[in-house]
Amino acid sequence: MIVLLVHPDDDRREALGQAVREAGWVASAIAGPEGFVDGLVPDAVVLSPALSLADKQAVIGRIGPVPQVLDDGDTSAVTRQISALAASARPVVALGGGTVDLRTRTVLREGQALSLTEREAALLAWFIARAGAVVPRGELLVHVWGYRADMATRTVDVTVARLRDKIEADASAPEHLLTVRGEGYRFVLPAPVEPSAPEGLVGRRAELERLGQELGSGRVVTLMGPGGVGKTTLARVLAERRPGAVWVDLVPAGEGEVIAALARALGLPAAHATGGSLGRTLRNRGVPLLVLDNVEHVAREVAPLVSEILAEAPSLAVLATGRTRLRVPVELLVELGSLPEPEAVALLVKVARTRVPGWGEGTDGALARVARALEGNALAIELAAARARLFAPEDLAERLEASLDWLRNPDRGARRASLLDAIAWSWKLLDPDEQRALAWLSVFRGGFTADAAEAVLGGAPGEALDLLDRLAEHCLVHGSERFSLHVGVGEFARARLLESGEAGARAAHHHTFAAFARRQHEAVGGRPGWHAVLALRTERGNLLQALAWPGPRSGDLARALLHDWELESMPEHEVAVLERVDRSGLSDEQRAEVLYALAWARVHAGRLDAAGAFAEELRDLAGALSGEAAAWASFGAGFTFEACDWLGEARACCEAALARMPGASDLGVRVLLELAVVSRLEGDADTALAQAEQAKQMAMVCESEVLQVEARGILASMLRTHARQEASLAECRAILAIHERHNQRGSVGVLVGMIGVNLHELGRSEEALPYLTRGLEMCREWGDAMVETMCHLHRAGALLALDRRTEALDDALAAVSLARGGAGPRNECRALRVAAECWLSLGEHAEARACIATAEALTARFPLPEQAAPLAALRARAEAG
Numbered sequence: 001m002i003v004l005l006v007h008p009d010d011d012r013r014e015a016l017g018q019a020v021r022e023a024g025w026v027a028s029a030i031a032g033p034e035g036f037v038d039g040l041v042p043d044a045v046v047l048s049p050a051l052s053l054a055d056k057q058a059v060i061g062r063i064g065p066v067p068q069v070l071d072d073g074d075t076s077a078v079t080r081q082i083s084a085l086a087a088s089a090r091p092v093v094a095l096g097g098g099t100v101d102l103r104t105r106t107v108l109r110e111g112q113a114l115s116l117t118e119r120e121a122a123l124l125a126w127f128i129a130r131a132g133a134v135v136p137r138g139e140l141l142v143h144v145w146g147y148r149a150d151m152a153t154r155t156v157d158v159t160v161a162r163l164r165d166k167i168e169a170d171a172s173a174p175e176h177l178l179t180v181r182g183e184g185y186r187f188v189l190p191a192p193v194e195p196s197a198p199e200g201l202v203g204r205r206a207e208l209e210r211l212g213q214e215l216g217s218g219r220v221v222t223l224m225g226p227g228g229v230g231k232t233t234l235a236r237v238l239a240e241r242r243p244g245a246v247w248v249d250l251v252p253a254g255e256g257e258v259i260a261a262l263a264r265a266l267g268l269p270a271a272h273a274t275g276g277s278l279g280r281t282l283r284n285r286g287v288p289l290l291v292l293d294n295v296e297h298v299a300r301e302v303a304p305l306v307s308e309i310l311a312e313a314p315s316l317a318v319l320a321t322g323r324t325r326l327r328v329p330v331e332l333l334v335e336l337g338s339l340p341e342p343e344a345v346a347l348l349v350k351v352a353r354t355r356v357p358g359w360g361e362g363t364d365g366a367l368a369r370v371a372r373a374l375e376g377n378a379l380a381i382e383l384a385a386a387r388a389r390l391f392a393p394e395d396l397a398e399r400l401e402a403s404l405d406w407l408r409n410p411d412r413g414a415r416r417a418s419l420l421d422a423i424a425w426s427w428k429l430l431d432p433d434e435q436r437a438l439a440w441l442s443v444f445r446g447g448f449t450a451d452a453a454e455a456v457l458g459g460a461p462g463e464a465l466d467l468l469d470r471l472a473e474h475c476l477v478h479g480s481e482r483f484s485l486h487v488g489v490g491e492f493a494r495a496r497l498l499e500s501g502e503a504g505a506r507a508a509h510h511h512t513f514a515a516f517a518r519r520q521h522e523a524v525g526g527r528p529g530w531h532a533v534l535a536l537r538t539e540r541g542n543l544l545q546a547l548a549w550p551g552p553r554s555g556d557l558a559r560a561l562l563h564d565w566e567l568e569s570m571p572e573h574e575v576a577v578l579e580r581v582d583r584s585g586l587s588d589e590q591r592a593e594v595l596y597a598l599a600w601a602r603v604h605a606g607r608l609d610a611a612g613a614f615a616e617e618l619r620d621l622a623g624a625l626s627g628e629a630a631a632w633a634s635f636g637a638g639f640t641f642e643a644c645d646w647l648g649e650a651r652a653c654c655e656a657a658l659a660r661m662p663g664a665s666d667l668g669v670r671v672l673l674e675l676a677v678v679s680r681l682e683g684d685a686d687t688a689l690a691q692a693e694q695a696k697q698m699a700m701v702c703e704s705e706v707l708q709v710e711a712r713g714i715l716a717s718m719l720r721t722h723a724r725q726e727a728s729l730a731e732c733r734a735i736l737a738i739h740e741r742h743n744q745r746g747s748v749g750v751l752v753g754m755i756g757v758n759l760h761e762l763g764r765s766e767e768a769l770p771y772l773t774r775g776l777e778m779c780r781e782w783g784d785a786m787v788e789t790m791c792h793l794h795r796a797g798a799l800l801a802l803d804r805r806t807e808a809l810d811d812a813l814a815a816v817s818l819a820r821g822g823a824g825p826r827n828e829c830r831a832l833r834v835a836a837e838c839w840l841s842l843g844e845h846a847e848a849r850a851c852i853a854t855a856e857a858l859t860a861r862f863p864l865p866e867q868a869a870p871l872a873a874l875r876a877r878a879e880a881g
Helices: 010-022 053-063 075-086 118-129 137-145 155-167 205-214 231-240 258-265 275-284 296-312 341-352 364-373 378-385 393-402 419-428 432-441 450-457 463-473 489-500 503-524 530-538 540-548 554-565 572-579 588-604 608-622 627-643 647-659 666-681 685-702 705-721 725-741 745-761 765-782 785-801 805-823 825-841 845-861 865-880
Strands: 002-006 026-030 044-047 068-070 092-095 098-101 106-109 112-115 177-180 184-187 220-224 246-249 289-293 317-322 331-335 477-479 482-485
Touching: 002 010, 002 053, 002 118, 010 026, 010 075, 026 118, 026 137, 044 053, 044 075, 068 075, 118 137, 118 155, 118 184, 137 155, 137 184, 155 177, 205 220, 205 231, 205 331, 220 231, 231 289, 231 317, 246 258, 258 275, 258 296, 275 296, 289 296, 296 317, 296 419, 341 364, 341 378, 364 378, 364 393, 378 419, 419 489, 432 450, 432 463, 432 489, 432 503, 450 463, 450 503, 463 477, 482 489, 503 530, 503 540, 503 554, 530 540, 540 554, 540 572, 554 588, 572 588, 588 608, 588 627, 608 627, 608 647, 627 647, 627 666, 647 666, 666 685, 666 705, 685 705, 705 725, 705 745, 725 745, 745 765, 745 785, 765 785, 785 805, 785 825, 805 825, 825 845, 825 865, 845 865
Parallel strands: 002 026, 002 044, 044 068, 220 317, 220 331, 246 289, 289 317
Antiparallel strands: 092 098, 098 106, 106 112, 177 184, 477 482
């Protein structure tokens, strides 16, 4: 890894250089931009805060967009940041003599693995960074060894000789590491091998067949699609199948130059050419197909010309490719979409292996991630595959998921050198209103509806919809009922928005989705309710985006997200969005919403101390509120306190909330359910059951299927603990009917599992096992770790009852692992208890005692009082053995 250190202070620069070299990296230390080594492309740059802005910009301008680290005076902190970047720095390089992995310092050559020393790896990294340039020995002494440039030593020569022995196929006749007499060394990477046109195509067979059928006599077919999707490649394959076809590339043609371009393609003088004369020439020569490639920038000139040509050559077929239609009377549109994932992966592997044989073997998951990040765009895939020498699939996926703007191949020509260059071509064809609309649409995350686009873009009635339709015709937006920007377009458009000022777009987006959040929150408690939950889940990306931008209605956004987040854990990056919300500028009611979301986020993350602190702040804030807002804040605090096992505080908050909500209400149902849970945890099972039954009846009065599901689910659990399994089964089946009606597969999974639990506890374990197994599969597919944990636990119990002890242990240990990954301490404790039961059944008392000890430590730490008695009984059995 090459680290550029830019520091005007000599002592600090020397200290950092020594630390970097001791860590096994190469340090190029300079005082400022004037000391830069021409042509060097480092993997990271460390900048001194003492540098002027102009000097910093000069350095970055020389090296391009590489990761930056700002020196804060702490050497170990700087090296830690560099270490984090090292995972993606030039890990794999293919040479004629083998493949070098700079991360592991290993050379694979002819089936043998050779190790590089730290110095050899550092030297090779420097040569690769300076590939093609003559590198003086003095430069190597300074930057690789940290010596003076004029030092008399044979160290460089000896290390170069050892390195040649390891990387060259024949060290006596090197192909890569060459000596330049009297000057130094020059490192030569293998010449890029441009992939030849595939035999046939990778995929696209259906599209090729359709084009062949549609291109009949006198027909004009326009093959439309976004930049880089593969229109030209598909057209070339089709032209090769039509002997005598004429190909005209219109990229170089400017306004008024189309006729001249066609004349040149036919070998005719352009001075007096007309559409009619070109048509007669095509007819007389018997040309079956005229291909006009890249027509979008001259479409207005091409359209009448095509009509004139066809009038003279009625048997001719015309295929145009571009990002907009021609609008001629006989035109047929064929839209070319992205490659499906299997075909995208196949193209990626095919192109990459022209550079690195065997690249990507055994990394199917990473290859799929690359294909998804590039959304099946053929140009983007080929540009990414061109980096196969530098990155393994996992590293490539990580870089692409962060950004696409580094994907470049200058040899492809200016318009296709990068994906963003291809998009810039389309941008230039837009009028100012279309450019503004595209830039503003980049504020969306995860797609958008036509209504949302209209709300954000504003303007006269229908104007935004017209703009959206025109952008779709330019192949920059795709979708029908729900729209999104094509791959790379969002990144490009966001950059344009930043240039022009994003405040207006941000404010419009925040207002639009805060209003949406309020509507959906109000609908969640209504009938049928599930549509609102689904709508919130669909717009999760936009809700988070709106929340990330300061606005007066952040609380509405946070509260709406809770309806989804109560069903599954929040990723840390989403929690970070909540924590960055400036609560000081919000009303008390809005601040309460954000606090509740933050508290529950920290519960899911296992940070119960932070969750409790947020809950206390929320409880105190409830005193400043009134009516439903006060009740909601009290409930949120109680809900969080219960999750933290602060049961007294949880009961007090829930009772305060219930006192402020007379009569049947959605919130009243939730408060009663929470009180039932608290009562059960306190050991009062009869009160808990009565409260759950009361909550169910209130939910039926409110006619909310969402609340009915919640109430019936908790009631089913409590009926089971009262040994009323038949009644519990009836509730589960009623919930299952609601969920299946609304296609809630993840929730169906836990219900299928719960039916299995009841059947098992009724002594019908054989009948229960298929339900438990299917429930587990559905929960795993849904990706809910908490529910998956519970399914593993229940299946372990059923398998244990069937004397399938080893299988039961596997399930129990899987539950322990999942619980530690985010399902919470209570579930981890339960899983450890079941694992201990399994170990005892196998006669492994020491293993059982270890599980029990870990569970007891959990109960002491959090605490979990309801677990104490079962653990004590288990310990007695384990000690007796």
